[in-house]
Amino acid sequence: MPIQQTVLQQQTRGRGFYRLDDDIEAFVRTSGMVSGLCNAFIQHTSASLIINENADPAVQNDLERFISDLVIDGDSRFTHTAEGPDDMSAHVRSILTQTSLNIPVIDGRLALGTWQSIYLWEHRTSAHLRKILLTISA
Amino acid sequence: MPIQQTVLQQQTRGRGFYRLDDDIEAFVRTSGMVSGLCNAFIQHTSASLIINENADPAVQNDLERFISDLVIDGDSRFTHTAEGPDDMSAHVRSILTQTSLNIPVIDGRLALGTWQSIYLWEHRTSAHLRKILLTISA
Amino acid sequence: MPIQQTVLQQQTRGRGFYRLDDDIEAFVRTSGMVSGLCNAFIQHTSASLIINENADPAVQNDLERFISDLVIDGDSRFTHTAEGPDDMSAHVRSILTQTSLNIPVIDGRLALGTWQSIYLWEHRTSAHLRKILLTISA
Numbered sequence: 001m002p003i004q005q006t007v008l009q010q011q012t013r014g015r016g017f018y019r020l021d022d023d024i025e026a027f028v029r030t031s032g033m034v035s036g037l038c039n040a041f042i043q044h045t046s047a048s049l050i051i052n053e054n055a056d057p058a059v060q061n062d063l064e065r066f067i068s069d070l071v072i073d074g075d076s077r078f079t080h081t082a083e084g085p086d087d088m089s090a091h092v093r094s095i096l097t098q099t100s101l102n103i104p105v106i107d108g109r110l111a112l113g114t115w116q117s118i119y120l121w122e123h124r125t126s127a128h129l130r131k132i133l134l135t136i137s138a
Numbered sequence: 139m140p141i142q143q144t145v146l147q148q149q150t151r152g153r154g155f156y157r158l159d160d161d162i163e164a165f166v167r168t169s170g171m172v173s174g175l176c177n178a179f180i181q182h183t184s185a186s187l188i189i190n191e192n193a194d195p196a197v198q199n200d201l202e203r204f205i206s207d208l209v210i211d212g213d214s215r216f217t218h219t220a221e222g223p224d225d226m227s228a229h230v231r232s233i234l235t236q237t238s239l240n241i242p243v244i245d246g247r248l249a250l251g252t253w254q255s256i257y258l259w260e261h262r263t264s265a266h267l268r269k270i271l272l273t274i275s276a
Numbered sequence: 277m278p279i280q281q282t283v284l285q286q287q288t289r290g291r292g293f294y295r296l297d298d299d300i301e302a303f304v305r306t307s308g309m310v311s312g313l314c315n316a317f318i319q320h321t322s323a324s325l326i327i328n329e330n331a332d333p334a335v336q337n338d339l340e341r342f343i344s345d346l347v348i349d350g351d352s353r354f355t356h357t358a359e360g361p362d363d364m365s366a367h368v369r370s371i372l373t374q375t376s377l378n379i380p381v382i383d384g385r386l387a388l389g390t391w392q393s394i395y396l397w398e399h400r401t402s403a404h405l406r407k408i409l410l411t412i413s414a
Contacts, residue, residue: 003311003414005382035141037177037273039313041380043389045329051237053183053229058218062226063233065215070208070346077341080334088338091329095339099327099392100378102238104179104271106143111271113181116237133380133387135313137275137413138141173279175315175411189375191321191367196356200364201371203353208346240376242317242409244281249409251319254375275413276279 004031008040008132012047012122015086017060020049020118020132024103025110027134034108036138040118041100043131046090047122048097054117067093073125090123097121105136142169146178146270150185150260153224155198158187158256158270162241163248165272172246174276178256179238181269184228185260186235192255205231211263228261235259243274280307284316284408288323288398291362293336296325296394296408300379301386303410310384312414316394317376319407322366323398324373330393343369349401366399373397381412 008023020040028038042049053059071092074085081087101118104111112118120130146161158178166176180187191197209230212223219225239256242249250256258268284299296316304314318325329335347368350361357363377394380387388394396406 005311005380035143037275039378039380041378041387043387043392045327045389045391050233051183052233056218059226059229062216062218063230066209066230069215071342077345078338080332080338088335091335092339092342095326095328096234096372102177102179102240102378104143104177104273111179111181113183113269115183116181131389135380137313173281175413188371189321190371194356194358197364197367200354200356201368204347204368207353234372240315240317240378242281242315242411249317249319251321251407253321254319
């Protein structure tokens with residue numbers, strides 16, 4: 001089966017988590033691929049991808065709290081401040097998480113664990129349109 | 139050569155590092171694949187995968203010490219505490235490390251550097267049975 | 277199209293960022309691959325790979341400043357000190373970033389976003405010759 005690619009667009013409303021499972025799963029289904037890998041690649045340096053617990057929304061709140069205390073908006077050590085206090089912190093947050101993720105496909109479905117979901121993590125405080133490239137290879 | 143997949147199970151005895159090289163290498167050998175990539179994907183959000191130095195056990199001790207000081211069990215900022223003080227910290231530790239790893243295969247072997255090994259990092263303090271999906275593609 | 281692999285060597289001058297886009301792009305071009313994925317894998321545990329903003333050099337300075345304050349050279353908690361104060365800190369910095377990256381290839385080119393570049397991040401203070409394995413699969 002030849003490789004298949006598409007572009008997924010996600011409009012964000014600013015900092016937070018946006019679940020991508022359904023959109024990625026739909027592309028896997030359409031591709032007809034039974035066994036293989038699905039790569040998700042976000043074409044930005046101030047938003048990232050993570051696989052995280054999907055049952056309790058408190059996990060996301062705690063994760064945001066942790067990272068925003070670790071990487072402080074407007075930190076006086078940062079010199080790259082052209083786009084505001086969340087500019088450089090967004091780049092650091094991206095570096096500490098993922099730009100590219102590979103998920104196995106088994107029996108035509110993403111082989112995520114019971115509690116796993118794929119999230120886009122928007123690190124900027126304002127709304128952005130984000131592009132994620134999906135590549136399916138078998 | 140068609141894609142090949144298997145499930146690797148690793149019983150942990152609680153927080154710590156569990157070397158996976160031999161089990162993954164065995165699957166690569168059995169597959170007969172000469173050149174390609176091997177993906178390892180852990181189906182959990184409170185254990186993760188890393189590639190780390192394998193010669194001096196002190197590296198693992200120092201790494202555990204660093205992360206447990208950075209992500210504090212029972213941190214009063216965490217609200218997701220249903221499963222105890224190591225619950226939310228395990229999720230954060232997973233986010234800061236890897237859920238999915240791709241390793242090149244060359245001449246029928248994992249092309250790890252001299253000092254590199256693949257570890258499952260159990261972040262929960264109690265024992266768990268962990269599933270890692272292996273996918274080989276050429 | 278069969279899988280294609282090569283070894284990219286990068287001489288570093290010590291701690292800092294070394295842009296790899298042109299070398300990886302050249303390999304993609306030579307391969308003749310139109311659509312697929314390119315994996316970059318660094319065979320070391322004290323240097324890593326990141327995808328980061330490429331327009332303003334201040335981003336790199338700020339990122340180095342952030343991580344060197346987070347992971348302190350010569351930290352008295354570290355016991356793996358055989359190779360000096362930047363030895364264990366380099367391992368921790370590697371764990372918090374990436375050893376392996378997958379980038380989509382579209383129309384025969386790396387499908388990086390406008391502001392994205394691929395960097396080798398040398399974490400040791402002295403110069404090193406680093407090996408990065410490139411694998412292209414379609």
